[in-house]
Structure formats: C-alpha cells, structure tokens
Amino acid sequence: MKKSLLWVLMGLLIVSMIATFSLAGCKEEAAEEEAVEEAPEEEEAPAEEAVDVAGRVLTIGGSQNWIKDVDRELAADFEAETGVVVDIQVNPDDQYQNIIKTKLHTGEAPDIFYWQSGIALKQIPAESVFDLSNEPWVLRLKDWARAGATIDGKLWGLNIWSVDGWAMLYNTGIFDELGLTPPEDYAEFLEICETLKSNGINPIYEWPSDLWHTPLYMNETAAVVNYNNPGTYDKLNSGELKFVDIPEFELCLIQLKELADEGYLGEDYMSGLWSEAINAMGTGENAMILVYTSFQSEVVAGYPEAGAENWKMFPSPLGFTGEVNVFGTSAGGVVQLVNKDTENLDLVRLWFDFKTEVENLEKFYAARGDLGNPSFPEVDIEPTEGLASVTESVDGNFQMDAQGGVLFFDQMVIGKYIEEMLVGTSTPVQVLENIDTDREVLMELAE
Amino acid sequence: MNKGKIYPQYFVIIGLLVYTIFFMTPSIIGIGYSLTDWNAYNANVNFIGLKNFKEIFVESGRYLKYISNTAIFAIVTTAFKIIFGLILALILNEAFKTRNILRAIFYLPVTLSPLAIGLMFISVFRPEVGLVNRLLSAVGLDNLTRGWLTSVKFAMPAVMSVETWRLTGYCMVIFLAGLQTIPQSIYEAAKVDGANYWQRLIRLTIPFLKPSFMINIVLNLIWGLKVFDVIFALTKGGPGDATDVINTAVFFSFSMGRYGFATALGVIAFTIAMFLSFIVIRVLSRREVEW
Numbered sequence: 001m002k003k004s005l006l007w008v009l010m011g012l013l014i015v016s017m018i019a020t021f022s023l024a025g026c027k028e029e030a031a032e033e034e035a036v037e038e039a040p041e042e043e044e045a046p047a048e049e050a051v052d053v054a055g056r057v058l059t060i061g062g063s064q065n066w067i068k069d070v071d072r073e074l075a076a077d078f079e080a081e082t083g084v085v086v087d088i089q090v091n092p093d094d095q096y097q098n099i100i101k102t103k104l105h106t107g108e109a110p111d112i113f114y115w116q117s118g119i120a121l122k123q124i125p126a127e128s129v130f131d132l133s134n135e136p137w138v139l140r141l142k143d144w145a146r147a148g149a150t151i152d153g154k155l156w157g158l159n160i161w162s163v164d165g166w167a168m169l170y171n172t173g174i175f176d177e178l179g180l181t182p183p184e185d186y187a188e189f190l191e192i193c194e195t196l197k198s199n200g201i202n203p204i205y206e207w208p209s210d211l212w213h214t215p216l217y218m219n220e221t222a223a224v225v226n227y228n229n230p231g232t233y234d235k236l237n238s239g240e241l242k243f244v245d246i247p248e249f250e251l252c253l254i255q256l257k258e259l260a261d262e263g264y265l266g267e268d269y270m271s272g273l274w275s276e277a278i279n280a281m282g283t284g285e286n287a288m289i290l291v292y293t294s295f296q297s298e299v300v301a302g303y304p305e306a307g308a309e310n311w312k313m314f315p316s317p318l319g320f321t322g323e324v325n326v327f328g329t330s331a332g333g334v335v336q337l338v339n340k341d342t343e344n345l346d347l348v349r350l351w352f353d354f355k356t357e358v359e360n361l362e363k364f365y366a367a368r369g370d371l372g373n374p375s376f377p378e379v380d381i382e383p384t385e386g387l388a389s390v391t392e393s394v395d396g397n398f399q400m401d402a403q404g405g406v407l408f409f410d411q412m413v414i415g416k417y418i419e420e421m422l423v424g425t426s427t428p429v430q431v432l433e434n435i436d437t438d439r440e441v442l443m444e445l446a447e
Numbered sequence: 448m449n450k451g452k453i454y455p456q457y458f459v460i461i462g463l464l465v466y467t468i469f470f471m472t473p474s475i476i477g478i479g480y481s482l483t484d485w486n487a488y489n490a491n492v493n494f495i496g497l498k499n500f501k502e503i504f505v506e507s508g509r510y511l512k513y514i515s516n517t518a519i520f521a522i523v524t525t526a527f528k529i530i531f532g533l534i535l536a537l538i539l540n541e542a543f544k545t546r547n548i549l550r551a552i553f554y555l556p557v558t559l560s561p562l563a564i565g566l567m568f569i570s571v572f573r574p575e576v577g578l579v580n581r582l583l584s585a586v587g588l589d590n591l592t593r594g595w596l597t598s599v600k601f602a603m604p605a606v607m608s609v610e611t612w613r614l615t616g617y618c619m620v621i622f623l624a625g626l627q628t629i630p631q632s633i634y635e636a637a638k639v640d641g642a643n644y645w646q647r648l649i650r651l652t653i654p655f656l657k658p659s660f661m662i663n664i665v666l667n668l669i670w671g672l673k674v675f676d677v678i679f680a681l682t683k684g685g686p687g688d689a690t691d692v693i694n695t696a697v698f699f700s701f702s703m704g705r706y707g708f709a710t711a712l713g714v715i716a717f718t719i720a721m722f723l724s725f726i727v728i729r730v731l732s733r734r735e736v737e738w
Binding site: 097098101102105122123125127209211268270271408410412413416419420421422423424425426437438441442445446447 | 484486487488489490507573574575594596597599682683684685686687688689698699701702703704705706
C-alpha cells in the first residue's frame with residue numbers, strides 16, 4: 001500500500017513539473033512572439049490615432065521620494081483631459097529597485113517606471129525596456145539629459161529631472177557666528193568640526209543605518225579621482241582596476257571613520273534617519289550635511305526662519321589631504337522608462353506628450369524646488385545658493401560621479417559594508433575588498 | 448465513527464495534487480535554481496553545480512555567521528515565546544473576571560503587521576526619545592540606557608525581544624487549548640493525594656501539554672528560521688551584520704541580481720527548518736501522553 005502511494009506521489013510530481021516547465025516554455029514563446037510583433041513599433045513613432053482611451057489605466061511605478069504632489073496634480077490634469085486613469089504606485093526608497101526588478105522578472109511591472117540614469121540603467125535587462133529614440137520630444141532634450149538616458153545608442157528613458165550632485169551644505173548663520181569659513185582641505189575641515197562640537201553644535205548630520213547615504217562620500221571621491229585620472233571608471237568597469245587599488249577610496253573611508261570616532265557625526269549618529277534630515281538642519285542643531293544642491297529649498301519650506309536660502313556648499317573633502325576642486329554630479333537624476341511588455345503604449349505616448357508640453361514642464365519644475373537644472377531648454381530656473389557656491393568653489397569643474405559612471409556601485413550593499421566598518425567589525429580595506437568581490441561576481445555574471 | 452473503517456486511497460489525490468503543485472514543485476524547482484547562476488544581468492541560466500553552496504560554506508565566512516544568527520534567533524525566541532506563553536496560559540486558564548479581555552490583549556500583537564511592529568519599536572528603542580531609555584532614566588537607571596538597535600552587542604537581543612513580544616500570544620493560545628483538554632478529574636485526584644501546585648504542574652500539566660509543546664516548538668522554530676520582516680524593519684540586518692539572518696542575505700543577494708545564489712540561501716533555510724522540525728516531531732511524538 002505504501003508503495004502504491006509512493007508511485008502516486010511520484011507520478012503527480014512528474015506531471016506537475018512537466019506542466020510547470022511547459023507553461024514557462026509557453027510564456028517564453030509567447031513573449032518572443034509579442035516581441036516580434038512589437039518590433040516594427042520601435043522603428044517609428046506612430047501617428048496619433050483618435051481612439052477613445054477614457055477609462056483605461058496607465059500604471060506608473062516610482063520610489064517614495066521621487067513622486068511628489070505635483071506628479072499627482074499633473075496626473076489629475078491628464079485624467080481630466082483624456083479620461084485615462086493614472087495609477088501611481090509608490091514603493092519605499094530602500095526597496096524600490098528590488099521591487100521593480102522582481103516585477104520585471106515576473107511580468108508584473110508597471111507601464112512606466114522610474115530609474116536612476118547613467119550606468120545604473122544597465123541594471124535593467126535591455127529586453128525589458130522600450131526604445132524611445134524616435135519619440136517627438138527627444139530632440140528637445142538637453143544633451144546631458146539625452147546622454148544620461150542613452151544605452152548602446154538607444155534612448156531608454158524620458159528625463160524630466162535635473163543634473164545634480166552631492167556636496168557639503170553648511171549653515172552660513174552658524175559659520176558666521178563662529179567665524180568659520182569653508183575648508184580648503186581635510187585638516188581645516190577637522191578644525192571646523194572641532195570648533196562646532198566644542199560650541200555644542202553637532203558638526204555633521206549623518207544616517208548610516210539607512211545604508212544608501214554613506215557610499216555617497218565615496219561617490220564624490222570617485223568623481224575627483226576620475227577627473228584627475230581620466231579613464232579610471234573605464235578601468236573599474238573592465239576589471240582592470242579594483243576599488244582596493246585606489247588609495248583615495250581607502251583614505252575616504254579612514255576619514256569617515258575618524259569623523260565618527262571623534263564624535264563629529266553626533267553621539268547617536270547610528271540612529272539617524274534621512275526622514276529627519278530637514279528637521280536636523282532646520283532646527284540649527286547640526287551645521288553640515290552631505291546633500292544634493294536643492295536640499296536647502298526643502299529646508300526653507302519646512303523652516304522658513306532658518307535662513308536656509310542663504311546656505312552654501314563646498315565639495316566633500318573626504319578622500320584627499322589637499323584641496324578638492326571637482327564637483328561630482330549625476331548622469332541626470334531619475335528617468336522614466338517604459339516597460340517593453342506594456343499593453344498601453346498608446347497611453348504612455350499620450351502621457352509623455354502631455355508631460356513634455358512646456359506649460360506642464362514649467363508647472364513641474366516650479367513645484368520642484370529641489371530640481372535645479374531642467375532637462376528641457378524651454379524651462380529656466382535660478383540656481384540655489386548651494387549650487388552657485390559649489391560651482392564657484394570648484395571653478396566649474398564638474399565630473400560624473402560613481403553612480404553615473406561605475407558599474408555595480410550598489411549603494412545599499414556598499415552602505416552595509418561601511419556600516420560594518422563604522423561599528424568596528426571591519427576595516428576600510430575590508431570594505432573595499434568586499435565591494436571588489438561583489439563586483440567581480442556580478443561582472444562575471446553579466447558577461 | 449467507525450475507527451476501523453479504511454477509506455479508499457484515491458481520497459487523497461486532490462489534496463496531494465494541490466500540495467504537489469503548489470508546495471512540492473516550487474520547492475524542487477527552487478533546489479534546481481540553486482544550482483544555477485540565474486541572475487538579473489544575463490538571460491541565460493547556466494548549471495554551475497554546487498558553486499553557490501561552496502561560496503556560502505567555504506569561500507565566505509559572512510554567510511556562516513548569518514546561518515548562526517538565524518539559528519540563535521530561532522532557538523532563543525522559540526524558548527522565550529514558549530516560556531512566556533506557558534506562563535500566560537497557566538494564569539489565564541484560571542477563572543477570574545477579566546481573563547477573556549486579557550487573552551485578547553495578549554493575542555493582539557499576533558494580528559499586527561510585523562512591519563508596523565518594527566516601525567513602532569524603532570521609536571520605542573530610540574536612544575534619546577525612546578520609551579525604553581526614558582523608563583530606565585525615570586527609575587534612575589541612566590547607566591543602562593543605550594542605543595538598543597544601534598549597538599552591535601544589544602541589537603540582536605532587542606530584535607529577539609520584539610519577536611518574542613509579537614508571538615507569545617500565539618503560544619499562549621495553543622497552550623490554553625491544550626490545557627482545556629486535560630480532564631479536571633485528574634487534578635482533583637492529585638489534590639486528594641496531597642499533590643501541591645508545582646507537583647501538579649510538573650507531573651500532570653506539562654506531560655499532558657506535550658502535543659501543544661510540539662506544535663509550538665515546530666511552528667516557532669520554522670518561523671524563527673524564516674524571519675525577515677521584523678529584522679528588516681528594525682535594523683536592516685545592522686548595525687553592520689549584527690542582526691543579519693539568512694533571509695536578509697537572500698534579500699540583499701536578490702537586490703544585487705544574484706537570484707540563483709539567493710535561492711541557494713533559501714534552500715539552506717528550508718533544509719535546516721525541515722531537519723529541525725523532523726527531529727522535534729520524532730522526539731516529542733514518542734513521549735506523548737495518552738488517555
């Protein structure tokens with residue numbers, strides 16, 4: 001009896017496995033057929049058709065802090081104009097990338113999804129993204145906006161964002177009161193931190209446990225290294241050079257640890273949160289923070305009395321003992337990609353045409369005080385004091401940062417390694433070795 | 448019911464079919480994928496033998512620590528949940544006015560989302576404004592205040608205490624159900640024989656609760672080995688790797704696009720859970736009390 005039961009069980013198992021693999025095979029074949037059918041669409045943008053789209057749903061996926069009120073307002077305007085329902089799906093910042101990757105893999109991705117521009121786009125399989133090269137708004141894009149969203153000659157995404165970077169924003173009120181001026185080098189930076197600390201002000205607001213932020217110090221260091229040694233990114237991407245081979249990276253981590261150990265990041269910096277950064281700076285409890293150039297506008301909105309509109313920036317001094325004269329910037333912020341498997345390509349086109357109308361672009365950028373340099377030339381925005389000061393500080397020497405230029409610069413994982421170093425369970429060299437090990441494996445897989 | 452009645456074997460087919468398709472097949476496919484280099488960057492899935500397992504067990508010491516953290520988490524939380532669950536069940540099995548309300552209150556955390564609990568306890572454990580440190584300060588124990596979730600030494604105990612708090616109510620309910628199946632006449636007989644409370648507890652209650660112990664141990668061990676949400680919400684596996692467990696490693700591997708490797712880690716968690724559950728069931732089944 002037991003034997004017959006065993007046979008029944010084995011039979012069922014085999015049948016179900018065959019069924020599962022057959023279904024998977026069918027899906028692949030179907031996907032291939034769809035791809036063949038869709039291929040001609042990529043050649044040219046079709047003429048607009050007068051099709052009733054009212055009531056249909058367009059899905060858009062974005063990370064929590066990438067989607068703002070103005071996006072919802074524009075979606076509401078679009079709904080009112082076309083009748084298309086815009087479903088904006090927002091995920092937490094630290095999990096967004098994983099969720100989108102998973103959804104792409106399982107065929108559940110939204111019609112449009114936001115992603116970081118530059119080399120980060122290579123994290124998305126090419127076959128999952130629709131080529132937007134022939135869309136009508138492409139020719140209007142600024143060069144950097146087109147370049148940052150182009151992979152292997154194809155435009156992967158619509159850039160309605162800005163080019164920006166991470167620099168040390170400082171509270172000019174506190175600096176003036178204590179007679180401090182921006183540092184020329186790391187030694188001066190330490191002196192400033194000590195003065196601030198001895199006057200009861202926390203020098204730098206930091207939040208390592210959110211993982212994504214501490215790698216940005218290395219991100220800026222990388223830009224300077226690549227500026228001073230052109231081709232460094234290429235060598236890192238080809239495997240010719242490793243992170244551990246670059247002494248500036250090690251020095252950056254040693255200095256970050258030193259800042260933490262000296263108490264310049266605060267007594268309880270490990271419990272810091274990004275969601276409290278505006279509060280931390282607006283209240284005047286902290287004097288400096290490594291942020292993007294428009295962050296001060298958000299502080300102005302939350303703390304109008306703080307005088308944040310006058311705050312200035314200098315490049316992060318970490319990684320060097322001498323003066324830093326380069327500002328590392330992104331490849332163009334966040335771009336909007338189109339899911340190759342979307343069944344709503346007509347709605348996507350309608351939506352992109354709507355968003356790129358000058359009136360709507362102006363509305364978007366006017367509401368997004370955090371975005372400095374618009375990707376469309378028709379919109380003009382006054383730079384923040386932070387951007388103006390850091391630009392002056394580096395004599396206009398901008399360089400694409402590691403996020404934009406280095407393959408597999410995974411902030412979440414690197415942030416974890418840096419957190420281990422900060423709590424004393426690893427060394428700067430071990431952090432770099434861990435990064436190299438991961439990148440080596442990923443490069444091997446990607447070959 | 449006629450206990451001697453033998454039902455035909457085909458009665459089992461539907462259940463077996465559902466179980467096979469939805470439980471066994473994915474598990475077997477998962478084991479298959481753990482032997483491949485399935486990843487986010489390459490459409491080809493290549494068979495690589497035991498390379499993923501070699502990396503986990505031989506090449507990188509990191510994952511052995513995660514496995515050890517997982518085992519410690521599962522065993523310690525299971526022990527505490529069972530101890531507190533049993534104590535609560537024994538108290539709330541007595542007849543008093545508020546017992547039903549108290550049963551509901553103690554069970555309440557089970558119904559809450561682990562992520563919501565995680566966010567709540569981040570506030571509770573915050574160094575400056577958290578409830579724990581404020582309570583300690585209020586009773587003059589300032590020297591005991593610390594960053595509970597940011598200390599390498601205390602993060603794991605803090606996370607384990609949250610998991611214990613969350614699921615003690617579940618164990619309590621299982622024990623309460625077990626307690627209510629014990630015939631009162633046995634206790635009365637014991638009392639007549641002069642047995643005190645502790646003797647009745649050790650000699651009668653606990654042996655009769657063996658099936659409840661078995662359910663609680665097996666389920667809590669499995670849940671402990673599968674833990675992810677509470678830890679991720681509270682510490683993301685940090686500070687450093689102090690609270691990293693197998694499933695946080697699965698998450699980070701998956702986020703790096705190493706799907707095959709992440710699956711191998713999942714297979715290890717599955718194997719450990721199967722192995723431990725098998726041992727517990729075998730050991731406790733032999734010693735069940737029958738009446």
